Amino acid sequence: MPIVAYRLLVLGVTTLAVVAPLSLVIYQSFLTAPFFDPTAKAGFLAYSFVFADPDFWQAFWTTITIAGGMAAIAVPLGALLAFLMVRTDVPGREYLEPLILIPIFVSAVVIAFGYVVAIGPVGIFSTLAKDLLGFVPWNLYSLLALIVIAGLTHVPHVYLYSAAALRGLSTDLEEAARVSGANPFRVAINVSLPMILPAILFAGVLVFFLGFELFGLPLVLGDPQDVLVLSTYLYKLTNKLGVPSYQLMAVVVVAIIAITAPLVFMQRLLLRQAQRYVSVRGKGLKTQPLRLHGWRWFAFGAIMLWLFVTVVVPLFGITLRSFVVTWGEGVRLLNVLTLDHYRELTDYPNVIRGILNTLGIGVIGGAIAVAWYTAIALAVHRWNSGWTRLVDYLVMVPRAMPGLIAGLALLWVFLFVPFLSPLKSTMVSIWLAYTIVWLAYGMRLVSGTLLQVAPELEEAARTAGANDLRVKRDVTVPLIKYGMLASWLLIFLIFVREYSTGIYLLGPGTEVIGSLLVSLWGTGAIDLVSALSVVNVVMIGVGLAVAVRLGVRLHG
């Protein structure tokens, strides 16, 4: 097969997979009824209906408030955390890094459930507080709590980009300032901060953007007091009118994408800006970290407190809940310990299928997804052509579609295209949705690996007589093998964690833990939910442990 055919095939299939769902959504938004309804006509009826709904505008402003609020919390904390971890002598820095990244890898619904059982009105910590103080000093079901939790759980995202920027910064620059007479604090303010400002700005826009993708947290924490964000508004719309109101949902989806797409584009521009300084790398000298003296343990304590609130409280809560029958005032935990909830899991064939499917989508689906990402990356690798731009933009399209939306759009594709319908109730649909949603992430992982292949190694094979595809097979792919394995592990973690993408595709045969959790939560089966959450966390924990053991970088 000549290289041209290979490129055409890979890019054609990818374009179709990315563009079809989006086009269908846009098409649907301009119909007056669901696309399968013969009475559907073209028109703006759906738009005028949605834009006239005060709930929509309420959800819109709430989303903006939450996204802005969480960015305001996550950006300074994340940047500070990065500075402490990269540049100072905070104790135990080597061990803290994987812990800091946990919130990225644990499903947001699990964290939300954890907060409900830990610090909800009857949560374990709330009852404890009530016993001690006589009242509960916090209210989980408030917009403020939602913003704070969303902000705290997104600190790692800011941390990652700020830390990478700090590490990429040549230490010569800082040392030059030290030698010129600046004290460490002034160096941080006058040299380091301005140099990583573009990266921080990028992270800020990223977090704001992730605010529009929030689904698990507002669904679980906002619901009891009817706080709706755009994604939960969309979710509620499914049941609101009784009949499938696809045209209304499509309008909401278009509205969300109209906000996220520019944000994605902006991130792209900012990322380029942020990488401007990274090229001036130092020689990798181990530099003396900034000594904090007495503040060392204070800083350590602050990091621990953040970890406690963001990781320990919800995970401890959900784990404990899965092992007890009940808790409350006057209940001694030792008397109510039980394994029944785990036994109960096996009573539900769909739950068993969900667990197996989740493992399958992580291990096998993850491998196939990485293979696909690699196929795309190889198609544009060393391709000196304007068409590589197309791939850049293709990758951005699904990035602007939060998982919930991508799942919905794909469901419609399966309903719309007759010969695809049989696949709707198989894991193929889930795999396709996951692979499209994580296209940008996966491509970044694989391209990052490809970047490390020196061009001469491939050119040497060309001059030795190998054609393009042969070079890729004999030289490029063997050289990126380890990088592909690492990508597989990370994609496994992501796929096992994923919950929102599978929600609309959930049905007999397509159960995965994430979407099951959301649907079980709706039925109030808290025992099952907590046990299943722990199963999910354990899977991710094992994956993370393997990744850390193998020395895989946890960020692309």
Add this chain to the structure above:
Amino acid sequence: MVDLTVKDVALRLGENEILKGVSVVVPAGQVVALLGPSGSGKTTLLRAIAGLETPFRGSIAIGDRVFFDAARGVELPAEQRGLGLVFQSYALWPHRTVFDNVGYGLKLRGVSAEKIKTRVGKTLSQIGLGHLAERYPHQLSGGQQQRVAIARALVYEPPVILLDEPLSNLDAKLREEARAWLRTLIVTLGLSAIHVTHDQVEAMAIADRIVLLDAGLIAQEGAPTALYNEPATLFAAEFMGSNNRLDGKLAENSGGRATLELFGERLFGISRTKAAPGGKATGIIRIERVRCSSTPGPNRLKMELKAPMYLGERWELVFARDTLSVRAYASAPLEPGEHYVEFPSEALWVF
């Protein structure tokens, strides 16, 4: 064996025109060095010949096999040109043993496993690495890696072997040994080769002919002796060898002789300019041709010895007068103070 012909090749990388029309012929069995400072386009020309860069004008052919012809829209991909290329970084595949690195080109040509074994074995023993076949590249020294890279390019007997600064990654001492070894290998095997280098000594040592490039154009080409002894331009004169530069006024210029006026004194030399007398001119003389004397005389300037430097096999002396600084070699150090520095007229070029 056939000649490699490069005709009027011009090439752009992004906005920059790297090659502006270069023509080179590599006769069969000869070694041609592409010499020039960095940015002169020598590596780009080599890559264009190999098929790794695409010119927008000109043609490249070996015998009557056309590799590239912009006018006719012919472009043979790199893998179909059958040339051997040795990279500056060696570019040995780290996931393959020495044997597999060298044997890959044969495997691609459908040679049987048995024949690959004998041919790779033969090539490796030619370069003196027969015992290292099962090693991986990272287990070899820099010099060994460089030989493997050469073996890999030689094994399928390409009509021309292209060498991209193959010695520049070796340290100074090893480089001189490798230079002698490489020249011997090329002569013994009767190879045609293009050797890219920025080191004029290396170019003179290895090549039968030197093509000197400057900013994408050929400044001069010819045998090493011609380039060294009869530079056509100021650039060629300054690039080859170690030189003294004398900036002065052109006093006379006729019949192949020129007179340079400097500090009110006259120095006679070989004319390399067509300019009329009266303008500025530059005299160039190789350091080793400068002589020192204690008495005045023709073509001598009174100068002050500033710093004698001991180089081991000889002394280097730095003389100065106003802004002019002249270097010369001597077998023994001179006393500091005033001396007369002679610029023999048959060794002084006036541009």
